[in-house]
Amino acid sequence: MNEIIQTIAVYALPVLFAITLHEAAHGYAARYFGDKTAYMLGRVSLNPAKHIDPFGTIVLPIVMFAATAATGSPFIFGYAKPVPVDFGKLRNPKRDMVWVAFAGPAANFAMALIWLLLLVALQASHVQETFFVAMANAGVLTNLVIFALNLFPLPPLDGGRVLVGLLPHKYAFKVAKLEPYGFFIVMILAMTNLLFSFWIGPLMFITEKILQLIIAPLNFLLN
Numbered sequence: 001m002n003e004i005i006q007t008i009a010v011y012a013l014p015v016l017f018a019i020t021l022h023e024a025a026h027g028y029a030a031r032y033f034g035d036k037t038a039y040m041l042g043r044v045s046l047n048p049a050k051h052i053d054p055f056g057t058i059v060l061p062i063v064m065f066a067a068t069a070a071t072g073s074p075f076i077f078g079y080a081k082p083v084p085v086d087f088g089k090l091r092n093p094k095r096d097m098v099w100v101a102f103a104g105p106a107a108n109f110a111m112a113l114i115w116l117l118l119l120v121a122l123q124a125s126h127v128q129e130t131f132f133v134a135m136a137n138a139g140v141l142t143n144l145v146i147f148a149l150n151l152f153p154l155p156p157l158d159g160g161r162v163l164v165g166l167l168p169h170k171y172a173f174k175v176a177k178l179e180p181y182g183f184f185i186v187m188i189l190a191m192t193n194l195l196f197s198f199w200i201g202p203l204m205f206i207t208e209k210i211l212q213l214i215i216a217p218l219n220f221l222l223n
Helices: 002-032 054-071 093-124 130-150 158-166 169-176 179-191 194-222
Strands: none
Touching: 002 054, 002 093, 002 130, 093 130, 093 158, 093 194, 130 194, 158 169, 179 194
16 A cells, blocks of 8 residues: 555656646647637646546546556556647648647657656766655656557547548548547557557657657766
8 A cells, every 4th residue: 555655656746747738738739720729718728737637637547556556457547638629720720630639749758858857867966865766767657658658540549630630631531530439449459458569668668769869968978
């Protein structure tokens, strides 16, 4: 029980930042490209309360984490309130959909970089408090997972919307028709570990290498 409480304490802030900035980025991008729906509803906000779904963001991940600790299953899932976007109000709906969808994962990439920079700074400063080092690691991991998961090319995930925006109309329409079933497909792939093995894991590995490359000059200067 103590281990679960400690893990929740370490991950609470990184997860709140990750989901809040992810959803706010969608809303900001939509507003930039002409759709003020999210802005009018107060969803272009850095207030976590605007984006938290009580069940999907809090209850479900905690329950699944507890189940993971008991069964050894690697499957943990959660979600936030999706930012409402009226794609028809975008100045160029098909093109701008790509940018609006990609804004969320891009925010997670940026946050992973920030947490990694914080981790480097803590290590260079020889900080002995393991809690802050653990939180920085959790920040990197959380944002890498959200980044990779959301880029899976199946609607309603962000990667699916990016794919719909990039494909010719004929094929985009066929992919878009999968949206009502996308959540269930992702759940099945996640529970069978296929999603992690063939998409999330490899994409996290590649992204982490890119982040390490970005901070390489800083690492060189500090070491």
